Amino acid sequence: MLEKIHINIKVPNETCYLGLIGKIGEDLAHTLARSAVNREVLGYELNTVLTEAMANVIFHANRSDPTRSIEITLSVEGNRIIIKIYDEGHGFEAANRALAAPCTPDDLSERGRGIFIIRSLMDSVTYRRMNGKHVLEMIKTFH
Numbered sequence: 655m656l657e658k659i660h661i662n663i664k665v666p667n668e669t670c671y672l673g674l675i676g677k678i679g680e681d682l683a684h685t686l687a688r689s690a691v692n693r694e695v696l697g698y699e700l701n702t703v704l705t706e707a708m709a710n711v712i713f714h715a716n717r718s719d720p721t722r723s724i725e726i727t728l729s730v731e732g733n734r735i736i737i738k739i740y741d742e743g744h745g746f747e748a749a750n751r752a753l754a755a756p757c758t759p760d761d762l763s764e765r766g767r768g769i770f771i772i773r774s775l776m777d778s779v780t781y782r783r784m785n786g787k788h789v790l791e792m793i794k795t796f797h
Contacts, residue, residue, distance in 0.1 A: 657686065657687065657730050657732075658729075658730065658731060658732075659682070659685075659728075659729065659730040660727065660728075660729045660730075661678065661682070661727065661728040661729070662725070662726075662727050663675065663678065663725070663726045663727075663728075664723055664724070664725045664726075665723060665724055665726070666720065666723055666724075667711075667712055667716045667718070667719055667720060667721075667722040667723055667724055667742075668712070668720065669709070669712060671708070671724075672705045672708055672709060673705070675704050675705065675708055675726055676700075676701035676702070676704045676705040677701065678704075678728065679697070679700030679701050679703070679704040679728060679737070680697035680698070680700055680701040681697070682697075682700065682728055682730070682735070683696040683697035683699075683700050683735075684697055686730070686796070690797055691796040691797060696735075696794070696796060699775045699776075699794065700735065700737070700794070702771060702775060703737070703771070703772045703775050703776055703792055704726070704737065704739075706768040706769075706771050706772055707737075707739050707768070707772060707790055707792070708724060708726070708739065709768060710768050710769070710790075711724050711739060711741040711743070711790070712724070714743075715741040715743035715744065715788060716741050716742060716743035717743060717744070719743070722741070722742040722743060723742065724739060724740065724741060724742075725739070725740040725787075726738070726739050726740075727740075733795055733796055733797060734793055734794065734795050734796075735793070735794045735796065736791065736792075736793050737791070737792045737793075737794075738789050738790070738791050738792075739789065739790045739792075740784075740787045740788065740789050741787060741788050741789075741790075742787060743788070772792060775794075776792040776793060776794050777793055777794055777795050778791070778792070778793040779791070779792050779793075
């Protein structure tokens, strides 16, 4: 039987929740019962992409506005982990450019490293507007 897990979390637009959300991603990786994947490595990767993506939403999309919130969904469907992060902000155009063009760490200024890290660790990364919100979708396939 294929595993199917769905977790939906909503947190205030505050940095104090970065560690919590990263840890939930890490713990999710550790629960994968039938996988030959290195759960420690996968947990580290999920923790990293979740904290990087949330920091981007807090500071760029939601502009550090404490009245806004962030919704995160983590799903396991078969051999894929699907992470969606929804923001209530204006979105961030730099994300679309950074996601569209391949780059190296040398191409990055002080900003943009988070998107580069996310793209490096995930198999698919998209950013779009959906149902009145912006959503960053990250997919990781495991075996």
